[in-house]
Amino acid sequence: QICAELFKHAQPKSMRGIKLLISAGPTREPLDPVRYISNRSSGKMGYSIAKAARQAGADVTLVSGPVNLPPPDDIDVISVETAQQMFAAVMNHATRCDIYIGAAAVADYRPARMQEHKIKKHMADSVIELSQNPDIIASVAGLSAKPFVVGFAAETDDLENYASQKLRDKNLDMIAANLVGQDEGGFDSERNALQVFWPGGGQHFAMTEKNHLAHQLLNLITEKFHEKNPAQNP
Amino acid sequence: QICAELFKHAQPKSMRGIKLLISAGPTREPLDPVRYISNRSSGKMGYSIAKAARQAGADVTLVSGPVNLPPPDDIDVISVETAQQMFAAVMNHATRCDIYIGAAAVADYRPARMQEHKIKKHMADSVIELSQNPDIIASVAGLSAKPFVVGFAAETDDLENYASQKLRDKNLDMIAANLVGQDEGGFDSERNALQVFWPGGGQHFAMTEKNHLAHQLLNLITEKFHEKNPAQNP
Numbered sequence: 001q002i003c004a005e006l007f008k009h010a011q012p013k014s015m016r017g018i019k020l021l022i023s024a025g026p027t028r029e030p031l032d033p034v035r036y037i038s039n040r041s042s043g044k045m046g047y048s049i050a051k052a053a054r055q056a057g058a059d060v061t062l063v064s065g066p067v068n069l070p071p072p073d074d075i076d077v078i079s080v081e082t083a084q085q086m087f088a089a090v091m092n093h094a095t096r097c098d099i100y101i102g103a104a105a106v107a108d109y110r111p112a113r114m115q116e117h118k119i120k121k122h123m124a125d126s127v128i129e130l131s132q133n134p135d136i137i138a139s140v141a142g143l144s145a146k147p148f149v150v151g152f153a154a155e156t157d158d159l160e161n162y163a164s165q166k167l168r169d170k171n172l173d174m175i176a177a178n179l180v181g182q183d184e185g186g187f188d189s190e191r192n193a194l195q196v197f198w199p200g201g202g203q204h205f206a207m208t209e210k211n212h213l214a215h216q217l218l219n220l221i222t223e224k225f226h227e228k229n230p231a232q233n234p
Numbered sequence: 235q236i237c238a239e240l241f242k243h244a245q246p247k248s249m250r251g252i253k254l255l256i257s258a259g260p261t262r263e264p265l266d267p268v269r270y271i272s273n274r275s276s277g278k279m280g281y282s283i284a285k286a287a288r289q290a291g292a293d294v295t296l297v298s299g300p301v302n303l304p305p306p307d308d309i310d311v312i313s314v315e316t317a318q319q320m321f322a323a324v325m326n327h328a329t330r331c332d333i334y335i336g337a338a339a340v341a342d343y344r345p346a347r348m349q350e351h352k353i354k355k356h357m358a359d360s361v362i363e364l365s366q367n368p369d370i371i372a373s374v375a376g377l378s379a380k381p382f383v384v385g386f387a388a389e390t391d392d393l394e395n396y397a398s399q400k401l402r403d404k405n406l407d408m409i410a411a412n413l414v415g416q417d418e419g420g421f422d423s424e425r426n427a428l429q430v431f432w433p434g435g436g437q438h439f440a441m442t443e444k445n446h447l448a449h450q451l452l453n454l455i456t457e458k459f460h461e462k463n464p465a466q467n468p
Contacts, residue, residue, distance in 0.1 A: 031271070033390050034339070034414055039269045068302045107266070109360075118390045118414070126343075128362040156267050156352045180268055181350070 012215055013222040016057035021097035021147070022050050023090055025065030027083040032119045032127065039105045040180075043067035045152075045192060047105035050075055056218060060132065061097070065104055079123035083107050083133035094140045094147060096199060099225055101150040102137040109133060133210050137206045138170040148225045153177040159195055174198040176217060183230035198224055246449055247456040250291035255331035255381070256284050257370065259299030261317040263344035263361065266353045273339045274414075279386075279426060280337035282448035284309055289340055290452060297323045297333070299338055310383035317341050317367035328374045329383060333459055335384045336371040344420060375405040382459045387411040393429055401431050408432045408458060410451060432458055 026047020028036040043064060050062045063086055069078045080086045080092075083106045086192045094100055109130040135193045143150045151172045153163045156179070163177035178194045193207040194217065205216050253363035258280020262325040277298060284296045285306045296309045297320055305311045312327075314320045317340045328334055343364040366416045375383045385406045387397045390413065427441040428451065441449050 024261070034275075034388060035271065035273045035341075037269065037271050042269075107269075116390075118388070120396075126364050128364065130360050154268060157352075162299065191399070204300075 012052075012056050013219050014057050015053055015218070015222055017221070018053075018058045018099060018225070019097045020050075020053045020058040020060045020099045021090065021093050021103065022046055022053070022060065022101040023063040023065075023104040024050065025067040025087055025107075026105045027065045027107045027133075029083065029107045029133075030081075030114050030119065031111045032115040034118055037107060037109075037111065037128075039107065040067070040209070041067075041105035041154075043069055043104075044190065045102075045210050045214070048143050048210045049071060049101060049103060049218060052211070052214040052218050056097075056215075056222075061093050063093070063104070064162055072117065083110060083136070087134040087136050094143060095145060097147045098229075099148045099221065100137075100140050101152075101221070103152050104136075104138070105154065107133055107138055130180060135170070137172065140171075141171040146157045148173045148228060150176065150221055152207050154180045156180055160197075163195065163197055167199070173228065174221065179195070183201070196220060238371040239445050244411050246286075246290050247289055247453050248291050249452070249456055252287075252333060252456070252459070253290045253331045254284075254287045254292040254294045254333045254335065255297070255324065255327050256280055256287070256294065256335040257297040257320055258284065258301075260339045261299045261320055261341045261367075262315050263317065263341045263367075264315075265345045266351065268352055270301075271341060271362075272339065275299070275301075275388075276305050276340035277311070277320040277338075278444050279305060279406045279448070280335075282444045283335060283452060285338060285450050287443070290449075290456075292333075295327050296425075297327070297338070308330070317344060317370070323372040323428075324370050325373060328377060329379060329407060331381045333382045333384065333455060333461075334371075335386075336374070338388050339388065340370055341367055345434065346398065354453050368371040369404070371406065372404040375407075382407045382455070384410065384455055390414055390415045394431075397429065397431055400431075401433070407462065408455065430454060450463040 008047040025043035026041040027040045028038045029206055031037045039135045040057045049067050050060050054060045054075055063078045080089050110133055111130045137151050149172050153166050153175055155162050159177050163175050167175040175197050178192055191207055192210050192213055196203045259277035260273045260275040262272045264270045281303050284294050288294045288309055309417050310399055312323045314323050344367055346363040346365045352353045371385050383406050383433055387400050387409055389396050397409050401409040409431050425441055426444050428439045428446055429438045
């Protein structure tokens with residue numbers, strides 16, 4: 001029994017026949033042709049999950065913000081820059097996927113006006129006005145025929161509270177939360193730890209390589225996906 | 235005579251005995267632990283110049299913002315993130331160099347307040363208040379014992395006007411200007427073209443590989459440096 005439990009998470013589950021859509025990386029919100037607002041996401045966690053899912057046999061589409069990672073083999077990569085572009089690309093594919101994993105660090109806000117010419121110092125205002133970006137993951141989870149939706153939460157504090165609230169508020173099937181701004185793990189690191197929550201349960205994955213963590217997380221996602229969609233269980 | 239003129243710019247001039255300080259790459263101005271304002275500088279032009287100067291025999295110190303480039307061999311690299319950090323590192327070395335090349339794309343402004351915790355959507359203001367950053371190149375050019383100061387200007391329009399004005403206003407010895415936001419050349423490209431101005435003159439370098447352009451520009455800088463400092467001419 002103990003061995004069976006251990007094996008359940010050690011052996012990669014097959015994802016053959018599953019269409020996976022994943023968004024990864026940061027978005028860039030332009031202020032003018034050269035300046036932008038962005039965040040520290042490297043895209044490593046999302047790319048690791050995309051590659052692990054392909055290895056497990058899934059049909060993978062990756063919507064990627066600007067990253068410094070090679071495009072993974074045998075995966076359909078759609079490159080975007082802004083949150084609005086990512087929203088359009090994700091919504092264009094969301095109705096045709098079984099699982100959507102929102103691993104991108106999407107900017108909540110963009111500059112209200114994009115200046116066509118480079119802003120000169122003497123012309124600059126001392127404030128940047130912001131407009132709210134579309135909420136991509138809530139929009140996917142709000143579809144009438146919604147896929148199995150997995151969100152991410154990168155927090156600097158009060159991880160469990162923020163993550164459970166996001167799971168509930170956005171009607172997600174699962175959320176993977178990690179602390180950022182620590183000594184190890186998170187955005188710029190090769191390693192990460194995750195606290196995963198779903199309605200009625202949770203699981204902790206200890207600090208490890210992002211590639212290994214991706215396989216562990218995908219096994220859990222595949223298990224919960226089949227629990228929710230028993231007809232599609234091969 | 236024609237051959238001699240051609241050779242003058244084809245043959246690398248020796249920079250032995252010259253202490254060169256160069257700043258390169260973008261700066262990142264944090265809004266909170268994960269978000270920041272930055273720009274599209276790849277650091278390629280600055281790194282190419284640093285490497286070419288080392289090859290020509292100069293003693294090179296490189297102050298670099300966050301880039302995705304390997305640190306060049308045999309060059310003292312000081313890594314910084316914000317404009318304020320870059321200012322401190324440059325001013326710390328500026329009085330001990332013969333030539334300073336400001337090739338970094340320094341943010342003119344930073345968010346007035348850096349939030350210690352990640353800003354939540356419901357807490358966010360709809361504006362970002364900004365504070366002005368120190369003007370690094372003007373500060374170096376304002377030193378009583380100033381080095382030979384070379385600036386860069388990346389402009390989306392009216393290149394010659396902005397560049398000549400910057401040369402005059404900031405008391406620079408030379409400025410290398412290029413158009414950005416075009417189909418070819420500039421921030422994300424391997425190639426670039428430069429329009430170079432100094433008090434009383436100018437020269438155009440046609441679109442070419444940044445490595446080649448770096449050698450051409452350094453030859454011109456070395457020539458003008460020796461004209462201004464005949465005692466130091468070996």
